[in-house]
Amino acid sequence: MDQTTQRVVLPTLFQERLRMVSEIVEKGKSSDSNKQILRSTLKDMNPVVQEIKQYNEHLNPPREEIKTLISEKDAKEEPKKFCLDKCLFWFLCRFGHKRDGSFAGGDKEALVAKDIEEKLYKVREILELLSKENFEQKVGGVGGPIRFPFGVPDNPDFTVGLDVPLSKLKMEVLRDGVSVIMLTGLGGMGKTTLATKLCWDEQVKGKFGGNILFVTVSKTAKLKIIVERLFQHCGYEVPDFLSDEDAANQLGLLLRQIGRSSMLLVLDDVWPGSEALVEKFKVQIPDYKILVISRVALLRSDMQCILKPLGHDDAETLFRHYTHLEESGASIPDEVIQKVVRNCKGLPLAIKVVGRSLCNQRSELWLQMMEELSQGRSILDSNVELITCLQKILDVLEDNLAIKGCFMDLGLFPEEQRIPVTALIDMWAELYRLDDDGKEAMAIINKLDSMNLANVMVARKNATNTDSYYYNNHFIVLHDLLRELAIYQCSQEPMEQRKRLIIEINQNKHGEKTKFLSWCVKQKPQQVTAHTLSISTDENFPSDWPQMQLAQVEVLIFNLQTKQYSFPDCMEGMNKLKVLIVTNYSYYPSEINNFELLGSSSNLRRIRLERISVPSFVAMKNLKKLSLYFCNMKQAFQNKDLLISYAFPNLEDLNIDYCKDMVGFPKGLCDIISLKKLSITNCHKLSALPQDIGKLENLELLRLSSCTDLEGIPDSIGRLSNLRLLDISNCIGLPNLPDDFGNLSNLQNLYMTSCARCELPLSVTNLGNLKVVICDEETAASWENFKPMLPNLRIDVSQVDVNLNWLHTTFS
Template sequence: MGGATAQQQELENIMEKVKDAQRCKQTRRILKSTLKGSKSLVYEIKQYNNDLDQPRDEIKALIKENGAAQDSESPCCNCFSSCSLWFGKCFFHIPFYRIRSVRSERNSYCDAKEMLLNVRDVLELLSRQNIEKRLSGGSIKRRPCGFPEKPGFTVGLDEPLRRLKVEVLMEGVSVIVLTGLGGSGKTTLATMLCFDEQVKDKFNENILFVTFSKNPKLKTIVERLFEQCGYQVPEFKSDNDAVNQMVVLLRHIGTRPTLLVLDDVWPGSESLVEKFQIQMSQYKILVTSRVAFPRFASHFILKPLNQEDALTLFRHYALLERSCSDIPNEDIVQKVVSGCKGSPLTIMVMARSLSRQPYGFWLKIVEKLSQGHSILDSNAELVNCLQKILEVLQNKPFIKECFMDLGLFPEDQRIPVTALIDIWKELYGLDDDGQEAMTIINILDSMNLVKLSVARKSVCGVDNYYYNNHFLVLHDLVRELAIYQSNQEPIERRQRLMIDVNENASQRWLGKKQKGMMMSRISSYLRRCVKQKAVQVTVRTLSISTDEAYPSLLSNVKTDETEVLIVDLRTKQYSFPESIEKMNKLKVIIVTNYGFHPSELNNFEKLSSLSNLRRIRLERISAPPLVILKNLRKISLYMCNMTRVFQNGNIPISEAFPNLIELSIDYCKDMFKLPNELCDITPLKNISITNCHKFNALPQDIGKLSKLELLRLSCCTDLQGLPNSIGRLSILRLLDISNCMNLPDLPEDIGNLRSLRNLYMTGCSNCELPFSVAKLENLKVICDEETAASWEAFMPMIPNLKVEVPQVDVNLNWLHPLSS
């Protein structure tokens, strides 16, 4: 009570100064000058006022009078009157905890200046109190999202780790820049640091890891910090709001030492890094970048590997330690490794590409490497070196084409294998189930051009063509190599066109010398599109990245031959351009939102005119109401909001998608049930509703789907039962009810599924089996040990029954964004 009384007294002192200013002409003149010089401070007060949702009329008056003060003296008096009213409304009816003392001297200039500072301080404290109130709602539960996995085999990083650790653990410098050439191991070293025992002892759980990438979005980065710390991700009103809440978050967790790793920071993002610099004791920021930013004093340069370490790394990935009759002699190996110039990425890719190759192939590589300059002199020479790696694909032109398609996806993001299956099916005629696509991916993986990552190993895996948990990880330089290869043809004859349109990219077009290099941004082409008439291009695949600062440029590009459209969003709202209605050959649309909050597609109905459209994949989208797409074969919804899809009054799904063959809905938290009209889509062969925890019922008439072969319902924890009509699915060969833990029983008619060969029941120990299962034949049940016990009684009754209990890999790796 005493503190509150003192604060009120201090506030009354401030108000007295205002009243005194109104009585004294000289004081008014001084305060008028002060107010004119405090424009930025007044607007800062306005921002805090907005954040606290206080009455805004008075603050508007203050700002208005502040702008008018330069014209006359009388508005200054009005300003004081408004200011007094605003002070009274803003402060006497809200709690506050601290305000600086008003100086007792009657120096009007200083008093007025300090008055505004006091207002700013109080509002800042109240704003932080609002945020801290949200942060204090329970114990912190750390999440693995964004944090890289612990590196496996490493070479030559022990000494750099020791020296970097000294920098991080010592008192003093708050920002350390870890720099080196692309692919030199910066991210690997930073990750090793995070797993080091001494570092963990000091920073404990306060180790945060965020990837910036080339076009960072401040709000997205702060969202990731909140998620890593285990708090609900807020929706920020602006970048300033994101910064304010981030500061409060860091101070909230910063009562103990804190390490923040900002990975893959590109030139031009230095000012963004500075926003993370706040005055806290025991607070360190580690930046990894290809550039040594001059404005940060402490630089740690990661040098290339020495010859000994390079040879060790090369031998490991080339499998030279294993017995093989075709292993080249040491001189050849030394020359190949010398040509790599200590670049770990180049060494690994070269080693994997040369592994088990004939001796003559090694000689050819050595000869070509010896003809060039050092590959570390510039990025261009590094690309030239990496181009030689693709000679392993010279007799595999089709696989090389598939490799170049990987450059269509954004940097630092995992590539869903299911998206590649859709693209390659329609572009190259590969099979529907993805077997041929996986063969190509495995070849690229064996050459170290990609890394295949299975985020969550499902018991219903590749044996049954389920690839929702499969992703490709592409190193930045390898992605740039894919883009470089695609850009060798003149723009009018290219098969692929990549357009990056956002507020950052507009300032990052590569210069004339770099147009043939990695990450060519086709700047001259885009300028022609914007400033001149549309240009005819023949690309089969168009990839466009856009954010809220820039609309799509598709309206300026004629794409009559385009068959695949990939749209990467970082915006809450997106509208397809008018020209999409003229893409008569379009077969595949993939729309992915890389923000945390779902994006809305506003004019989805424009797709109705696309008679050749066969496949749609939406990720983190607020799925739009259904529109008629008569030839659509497959629709995939991943982490989407489903509220608008099956609303009453919408077009029935059977009318919208009469020829649908495959429906996939994964990680959609508001997916409750499927409409009964789905059962009228007679061509339907594959239904996959997975990880939708609120999904509780299948349509009662599902037995009408006479062509249904696969039904996956895994991890639908609220599923209450299966309809009896399921017994009429005469050709159903796979049923997955894994982890449907609230499923009480199987229907009696389950025994009529005479074609059923695979039944997945892991986590279904409470599910009662009807006696009719004895009528099944040649069945393989994949389940846990408790569920397996339920089948023991039926073993003598079911011919060729197999019950398998596999090891299940439970993890949250699917949450990890790519770190290069």
């Protein structure tokens, strides 16, 4: 059909309205009785012109003639009042095809009719121009009905901090080909806003035209309903779907029909468990982009974009926008503004809610909020709406209460500090009966990471990261507002009834200190039913704690910022205590004055100390695991009145990392024959191992990585018949392996990256169970000589990540 004569196929709603008006007008030409009906009908016709206007915006390029015609029509309308009489004569003239004002009943009406007749003529010109421009093909695709972008929200009038991620998304969607893009981020971070800006971008509109579909999936999405809406939008008759499978098949046919040109599909608010539904939208179309928006990294994608919190400058700009500070002329001190903005932690949702709550408020309210924040109170405490919004972030965990409980445990650690994964492994192994190696705990952590409820950071990558369940370099970084949300969730019950009791008493938490002391003086002693107790304190709080009964506590966490500290006396009554985690966040190690209290905890199974000057150990008969990080341990194993083997008769796992004063191997350590895992890493002054190391007959794992001054390994290591894994990576001073090394008959994994000087003995040919050697290129060449005698051996050359990120720690 010739383009100049082809008629425009109007949307169903548009056609129906014109049909109704046409019928009524035909009657109205001979009768005045229908005038009131005309007025009522024509009142709803104003959107018709707006639809024409929208269609024109999606022509490529938009026609200036149509813009001009609509502008001329609009200019003739009264600015404050829409005259129904004028509309009446306008459409009478239109459907009567007359331009002589013959429908006017008098001189005044004739003038009005002539004016309306001219405006109507402009509308006719617009419709004819759309037809000549072959609007059907330019917007709807060849042979299909008219379409324009479906479901796209209004273009946001103000945004900040989205330029970089927008450019990243644009680069991918404008590239030819098929791809799935995953847009994730914490709830309230602005994911939907970013996707909306993408759909309204001129370049994106230029490529996809009307083939932009924006579908909100939601938690309770029904495939049939979504497909019905798409069919209706595209102007096709909605089929009667027999089943979800039938709906999926019909969806595929629809997408192939409308996808003859480039198409962008946005699936917003996709929840866990909807992966199968998303798969239904994946069809083979030449240039088809799917943007999946979710709080959770649900599926494999060709590109992933993670929205991060706003920087301070962007956060302040957004905050000022919602508070209307410039427009109101309010004289709020800058320090107050900065304090509030910082406590929103860069989360756009928090900035929006808090900003609106302070808009047009008196300065006294601002100052009151600053005072509360200065006392260590959370910004959640003063804003119920913000709490309500943030709690929705945790809706994603409602179907998995076990993972929600693990998320709540993250609030036990101080703000703006990395959480060691090894500490969580120790906790959860005892609280939730997870495995000792950390495999199950890491699965939960990765799940939280995929939900953007926590960020996993590997501080230092090396060969050891490839072995089974070594997580000394793994940390969790938690957004501060998420931490406050976890604490808020924990605090909804009275203190004595909480499962997790979090006590923060330091110079930045005056309000918390007052609340805690007020609770303590109500009755003595206070009975606590919590199974987990976290205490954060500094030198400003005395060690003489109020008496509390803590008989149910299984995990005790101390977060210190002090040079000296004394455990509270109430620890003597912790008969169920299984895990003790003490971390000093000051630069210098903290001294514990009454370490002997630990001897009263008969069920204590795991101790983790970081930046502590460790005094002489006391007997702990049931201790299974001892971890020392950045500790001064010179005195730890020098109790003349107590043999180490007697103090720790059941110790299975000893982990010593970054203890710079460890020069020699602790005397008596080799007498703990129960040891199965021994890790002495990054102890650069350790120069030798004792011959007695051969006594550790149950040892299955030995790590000596990054002990740079280590000068040799004794022959007695050959007696470790159960040893399965040995890590000597970065022992750069090691000249050779001992001749009896080949006696390690059960050795399966050997890590020796950066051991280029280390010579291999001929006895390595006896390592029949050796499966993997991870090493540098020079060491790999040495092993290649023995590979013919070791047919099961795989030699991997490790690419070491050289950086100093592992040294980064945030100090308060």
